[in-house]
Amino acid sequence: MAKHETPLLDQLESGPWPSFVSDLKQEAASRAKNEKGVEFQTPVDAVEDLLGVLELSYKHGRTHWKHGGIVGVFGYGGGVIGRYCDQPEMFPGVAHFHTMRISQPAGKYYTTEYLKQLCDLWEFRGSGITNMHGSTGDIIFIGTSTPQLEEIFYELTHTFNQDLGGSGSNLRTPSDCIGSSRCEYACYDTQAICHELTNEYQDELHRPAFPYKFKFKFDGCPNCCVASIARSDMSFIGTWKDDIRIDQEAVKAYVAGEIPSNAGAHAGRDWGPFDIQKEVVGLCPTGCMRYEGGKLEINTPECTRCMHCINVMPRALRIGNDRGLSILVGAKAPILDGAQMGSLLVPFIKVEEPYDEIKAVIESIWDWWMEEGKNRERLGELIKRQGFQALLTATGIKAVPQHVIEPRSNPYIFWKEDEVEGGWERDVTEYRKYHQR
Numbered sequence: 001m002a003k004h005e006t007p008l009l010d011q012l013e014s015g016p017w018p019s020f021v022s023d024l025k026q027e028a029a030s031r032a033k034n035e036k037g038v039e040f041q042t043p044v045d046a047v048e049d050l051l052g053v054l055e056l057s058y059k060h061g062r063t064h065w066k067h068g069g070i071v072g073v074f075g076y077g078g079g080v081i082g083r084y085c086d087q088p089e090m091f092p093g094v095a096h097f098h099t100m101r102i103s104q105p106a107g108k109y110y111t112t113e114y115l116k117q118l119c120d121l122w123e124f125r126g127s128g129i130t131n132m133h134g135s136t137g138d139i140i141f142i143g144t145s146t147p148q149l150e151e152i153f154y155e156l157t158h159t160f161n162q163d164l165g166g167s168g169s170n171l172r173t174p175s176d177c178i179g180s181s182r183c184e185y186a187c188y189d190t191q192a193i194c195h196e197l198t199n200e201y202q203d204e205l206h207r208p209a210f211p212y213k214f215k216f217k218f219d220g221c222p223n224c225c226v227a228s229i230a231r232s233d234m235s236f237i238g239t240w241k242d243d244i245r246i247d248q249e250a251v252k253a254y255v256a257g258e259i260p261s262n263a264g265a266h267a268g269r270d271w272g273p274f275d276i277q278k279e280v281v282g283l284c285p286t287g288c289m290r291y292e293g294g295k296l297e298i299n300t301p302e303c304t305r306c307m308h309c310i311n312v313m314p315r316a317l318r319i320g321n322d323r324g325l326s327i328l329v330g331a332k333a334p335i336l337d338g339a340q341m342g343s344l345l346v347p348f349i350k351v352e353e354p355y356d357e358i359k360a361v362i363e364s365i366w367d368w369w370m371e372e373g374k375n376r377e378r379l380g381e382l383i384k385r386q387g388f389q390a391l392l393t394a395t396g397i398k399a400v401p402q403h404v405i406e407p408r409s410n411p412y413i414f415w416k417e418d419e420v421e422g423g424w425e426r427d428v429t430e431y432r433k434y435h436q437r
Contacts, residue, residue, distance in 0.1 A: 002025075002028075002048065002051075003045060003048040003049070003052065004048060004049075004051055004052035004055060005055075006021075006051055006052070006054075006055040007055075008055055008058040008059060009021045009051060009054060009055050009058070021051070024047055024050065024051055024129070025051070027047050027127075027128050027129060028045075028047040028048045028051065030128075031044050031045075031046075031047060031048075031128065032044065032045070032048070038123060038124055039124075040123075040124065041124060041125045041145075041147075041148055041151070042093075042125065042126055042127060042143070042144055042145050042148060043092065043093035043094075043145075044093075045093040046093040046094055046097070046127045046143055047093075047127055047128065047129065047143075048093060049085075049091035049092065049093030049094045050091075050093070050094050050097070050127070050129075050143065052090070052091050053065075053085055053087065053091050053094055056087070056090075064085060064086050064087050065083055065084065065085060065086065066084040066085070066086045067084075069082045069084065070082065071096075071098055071146060071149070072149070073149050073150055073153040073164070074150065075206075076153075076164060076206040076207075077168060077170065077206060077207050077208045078101075078164065078165075078166045078167045078168045078170045078205055078206045078207075078208060079100060079101050079102075079163075079164025079165055079166065079167055079205075079206065080098055080099070080100050080101075080149055080164070080167070081098065081099040081100075081101070081167055082096075082098055083096065083097045083098050083099055083143070084096050084097070085097065094143065096145050096146050097127070097142075097143040097144070097145075098143070098144050098145070098146065098149065099140060099141065099142050099143065100126075100140075100141040100144065100149070100152065100164065101134070101136065101138040101139070101140060101141075101164060101165030101166065101167055101173065102118070102138055102139035102140070102141060102156065102162060102163075102164060102165055103138065103139075103162065103163045103164060103165045103166075103173050103198065103205075104133060104137055104138055104139050104165070104173065104175070105195075106176055106190070106191035106192075106194040106195040106198070107176060107177070107178045107179060107181055107190070107191045107194075108133065108137075108178075109178075109181075114160070117159075117160060118130075118139065118160070121152065121155055121156075122141050122144075122152075125144060125148045125151055125152050125155075126141050126142075126143055126144035126148065126152070127142060127143030127144065129141075129142040129143055130142065135231075136165065136166075136172055136173060136175070136215075137165075137173055137174075137175030137217075137226075138165035138166075138173050139165070163202070163205075164205075164206065165205070166205040166206070166213075168208040168213070169208040169209075169210045169211065169212050169213060169376075170204055170205055170206065170207065170208040170209065170210055170213065170214070171201055171204035171205045171210070171214050171215075171216070172205075172213055172214065172215045172216075173198070173205065174194050174197055174198045174215075174216040174217070174218070175194070175215075175216070175217050175218070175226055176190040176191060176193075176194035176217070176218035176219075176220075176226060177190050177218065177219055177220050177225040177226050178190070178191075178220075178225075179191050179218075179220040180220065183220055183221070184314075184318075185220065185221040185223060185238075185307070185310070185319055186220030186221060186238060187220060187221055187238030187239055187240055187319060187323040187324065187325065187351075188220065188238050188323060188324065188325055188351035189351070190218040190219070190220045190236075190238075192353070193218060193236070193351060193355055193358070194216075194218050196353070196354070196355060197216060197355070197359075197362075200359070201362075204366075209370070210366075210369070210370060210373075211369060211370065211373035211374060211375055211376065211377050211382075212373070212375075212376045212377055212378050213233075213378070214233045214234070214366075214369075214378075214379065215231065215232040215233050215234070216232060216233075216234050216236070217231060217232035217234075217235055217236070218236045219235070219236065219237045219238060220238045221237070221238045221239075221307060221319065222237055222238070222239065222305050222306060222307045223307050223311070224237065228328075228331075228342070229328055229331060229341055229342045230331050230339075230341055230342070231331055231332075231333070232331055232342070233329065233330065233331065233332065233378060233379040233380065234327065234328075234329055234362065234365070234379075235327070235328040235329070235331060235342040236325050236326075236327060236358075237325055237326050237328065238323065238324075238325050239305050239323070239324060239325060239326050239348060240305070240319050240320030240321070240322055240323045240324070241320065241322040241323075241324070241348055242300070242320040242321055242322040243298065243300045243320055244298050244300070244303065244309070244310065244317050244318065244319065244320060245317070245318040245319075245320065245321075246296055246298070246316065246317060247315070247316050247317075247318075248294075248295055248296065248316075250313070250315045250316035251276070251291075251295075251296045251313065251316040252294060253315075253316075254274055254276065254313050254315075254316055255274065255276050255294075257273055257274055259313075259315055259316075261274050261279065261312050261313060262311065262312055263311075263314050276291050276296070276313075277291060279312060280308070280309050280312050280313065281296075283308055284306075284308070284309065285304060285306055285308075286302045286303065286304055287302070288300075288301075288302035288303045289309065296316075323351075324348050324349050324350045324351055325348075325349060325351055326344060326346060326347055326348060326349075327344075327345050327346035327349065327358075327361060328342030328343060328344050328345060329342060329343055329345045329365065329379060329380070329383065329391070330342055330343050330378075330379055330380030330383045330384075331380060332378045332379075332380045332381070335378075336376075336377075336378075336381060337381055337384065340380045340381075340384070343380075343383070343388065343403075344402050344403060345361070345391070345395070345397065345403075346361060346397065347400065347402045349361075361395060361397075364394060364395040364396065365379065365391070365394070365395060367394070368390075368391065368394035368395070369382055372386065372390075388403065
């Protein structure tokens with residue numbers, strides 16, 4: 001019989017979709033039964049009490065978790081997130097219920113043996129509840145007591161050769177898509193660079209010295225399968241400089257209905273005959289395509305590599321051969337000042353080991369951000385406060401047309417005083433000329 005009645009939580013199991021409540025109840029019952037005879041190092045009823053806390057929170061309309069406070073392992077300022085319940089007498093199993101972030105492997109590739117070892121460790125020293133994967137990308141161990149933190153850390157590092165992930169005002173655990181290991185669209189080896197930069201900047205992961213959190217994410221192509229353009233302070237998106245490769249015979253096969261569009265993703269639905277003008281050419285955001293006389297043409301200088309045409313006709317269109325990546329900066333969630341997407345900083349850069357050119361850009365950004373950023377100010381907020389020009393000056397990157405979001409919408413022409421005599425007066429003069437026109 002359940003330790004706590006949970007009528008509100010029970011409603012979450014009533015729909016046709018999977019419920020985390022069912023999973024928690026299953027784990028609670030397993031711990032109570034303990035058929036394996038495991039000598040749990042945390043309270044046996046931890047998951048039961050977790051359900052009780054959540055039910056009480058729904059009943060009261062407010063959380064019953066206190067502020068995390070400072071908790072961690074010796075020498076590491078990141079990787080452990082403190083959690084304490086404000087009702088320890090009522091729910092002793094979760095009086096402290098800390099979360100640990102475990103650094104995921106590049107591409108999130110595991111062996112079944114490794115996963116089994118992780119689960120056995122957490123069953124023994126934690127609650128048994130995991131999250132694969134959290135929004136950060138890490139393996140998430142949810143719920144353990146303070147005395148077990150050092151024990152878990154020792155086993156991870158000495159038995160599994162595995163490190164903690166990032167948390168706090170530091171570099172968060174870098175995350176990448178599966179890249180060239182499984183995807184034909186990948187323009188660079190996302191796993192190789194993600195692994196290299198994780199090891200290179202391990203100190204920034206665990207010794208918080210930044211104004212606030214900082215995230216790397218690596219997308220092998222503009223399809224952005226890890227959503228780097230929306231979720232990372234520094235986004236690495238695969239791209240190419242030359243023409244999209246076109247197989248004209250395959251184009252004709254798509255038009256004739258011999259090959260299903262969208263790689264057959266809509267199989268079983270009657271969408272009608274494929275219309276290349278309506279579904280491909282007409283949806284190109286820059287209008288850089290045309291289909292005439294049974295031949296498809298792409299004006300490469302106008303192409304923004306949006307991937308739509310390639311996704312619709314993958315057997316007819318292929319990414320170019322001159323490949324690299326673009327670097328975008330400043331994306332974040334809407335904690336302060338609203339959500340922001342990444343802004344283009346480096347239009348194209350080759351991805352070649354040991355990635356010294358890319359590391360130089362990273363470190364110049366960090367130097368500027370740590371010098372100018374306010375406490376708890378993300379990189380994107382600093383850029384918005386000081387201007388993109390300040391970032392270009394700090395990184396030594398020259399301004400290019402791709403940096404301009406809205407051409408001709410700003411009447412101001414800025415000059416530095418040391419670059420031209422009467423710089424400020426020149427600004428005013430140009431501004432007046434603009435309005436006189």
